[in-house]
Amino acid sequence: xxxxxxxxxxxxxxxxxxxxxxxxxxxxxxxxxxxxxxxxxxxxxxxxxxxxxxxxxxxxxxxxxxxxxxxxxxxxxxxxxxxxxxxxxxxxxxxxxxxxxxxxxxxxxxxxxxxxxxxxxxxxxxxxxxxxxxxxxxxxxxxxxxxxxxxxxxxxxxxxxxxxxxxxxxxxxxxxxxxxxxxxxxxxxxxxxxxxxxxxxxxxxxxxxxxxxxxxxxxxxxxxxxxxxxxxxxxxxxxxxxxxxxxxxxxxxxxxxxxxxxxxxxxxxxxxxxxxxxxxxxxxxxxxxxxxxxxxxxxxxxxxxxxxxxxxxxxxxxxxxxxxxxxxxxxxxxxxxxxxxxxxxxxxxxxxxxx
Numbered sequence: 333x334x335x336x337x338x339x340x341x342x343x344x345x346x347x348x349x350x351x352x353x354x355x356x357x358x359x360x361x362x363x364x365x366x367x368x369x370x371x372x373x374x375x376x377x378x379x380x381x382x383x384x385x386x387x388x389x390x391x392x393x394x395x396x397x398x399x400x401x402x403x404x405x406x407x408x409x410x411x412x413x414x415x416x417x418x419x420x421x422x423x424x425x426x427x428x429x430x431x432x433x434x435x436x437x438x439x440x441x442x443x444x445x446x447x448x449x450x451x452x453x454x455x456x457x458x459x460x461x462x463x464x465x466x467x468x469x470x471x472x473x474x475x476x477x478x479x480x481x482x483x484x485x486x487x488x489x490x491x492x493x494x495x496x497x498x499x500x501x502x503x504x505x506x507x508x509x510x511x512x513x514x515x516x517x518x519x520x521x522x523x524x525x526x527x528x529x530x531x532x533x534x535x536x537x538x539x540x541x542x543x544x545x546x547x548x549x550x551x552x553x554x555x556x557x558x559x560x561x562x563x564x565x566x567x568x569x570x571x572x573x574x575x576x577x578x579x580x581x582x583x584x585x586x587x588x589x590x591x592x593x594x595x596x597x598x599x600x601x602x603x604x605x606x607x608x609x610x611x612x613x614x615x616x617x618x619x620x621x622x623x624x625x626x627x628x629x630x631x632x633x634x635x636x637x638x639x640x641x642x643x644x645x646x647x648x649x650x651x652x653x654x655x656x657x658x659x660x661x662x663x664x665x666x667x668x669x670x671x672x673x674x675x676x677x678x679x680x681x682x683x684x685x686x687x
Contacts, residue, residue, distance in 0.1 A: 337400060341677040344531070346367065354683070363397060365396040366671070369385075402490045407474060412469065427465065431465070464546075503629070523625065524539070526538070526625070527629060528602070536551075546617070551602055554630075556570075558573075559574050561598055625648065626643075626651070629673050
């Protein structure tokens with residue numbers, strides 16, 4: 333059985349780890365853990381804060397009894413540039429030259445400060461069709477910081493990628509890597525899908541067409557904004573607001589409708605951007621490949637009433653993402669299953685390299 337690098341999702345409020353083993357017939361969960369992120373997280377440039385972050389990472393690794401020093405990590409979506417490009421059909425050599433010109437059109441900072449990576453999503457058979465390329469750019473200083481902190485934690489980074497790529501990998505089988513499983517997934521489980529990952533500080537969208545990323549977008553608001561809205565309206569601390577949010581959700585009936593009214597502007601901001609993304613997708617693909625489901629990922633996905641809210645306001649059936657579908661038959665602790673949507677990114681990182 334092959335042992336993979338573990339997945340480490342360093343969020344603004346929590347750190348998640350997932351360590352798996354796989355043999356081609358599914359994955360076995362070795363361990364999964366969540367711990368609070370230190371107050372300054374990865375945002376601080378202070379050596380003392382970075383040392384605290386390294387200690388927190390070391391603690392969750394030790395507590396999880398992870399027996400490998402190799403780790404896959406995701407960079408925060410709000411600090412990287414991710415875009416699906418349409419380009420003329422090119423060879424790999426031609427693409428490696430052309431991609432920098434394309435990047436200049438979409439990345440609003442000098443490219444000498446950016447680490448670029450790209451992946452061909454679709455290479456057409458004819459010259460008339462466009463190829464689709466996923467472009468990811470990350471500030472080199474950000475990459476260096478993550479390398480430094482992970483090294484201080486005694487770990488070796490196997491790969492770095494953006495959060496939305498990890499989320500997609502954990503939820504959708506890629507036809508390029510496993511056509512048989514992808515055919516089943518796309519026909520029975522994952523038809524054309526909109527993934528909404530609601531993080532603490534931002535929300536990432538990805539539209540999946542026939543098992544491949546067709547569109548990505550970042551919305552600069554997330555679960556923390558919901559907490560602040562509740563805290564302001566009720567005079568709570570943000571930690572109290574987080575607890576009320578978990579208990580009462582987004583229902584307009586909760587606490588006389590006050591919780592719903594507080595959260596509504598934030599959620600409607602996300603809905604507005606989702607509708608724009610769906611309209612863009614529908615214009616591009618016409619009526620041949622409609623989006624058939626929305627999957628909600630992240631801690632906010634667990635709020636009571638949130639799936640109904642998105643179904644009603646987006647007009648698309650909505651469900652909570654469950655990355656544990658990748659597991660073979662095994663008993664998994666109820667707490668981990670109940671918090672499945674929290675682990676979407678960490679699971680996607682943990683299975684990278686298995687494709």
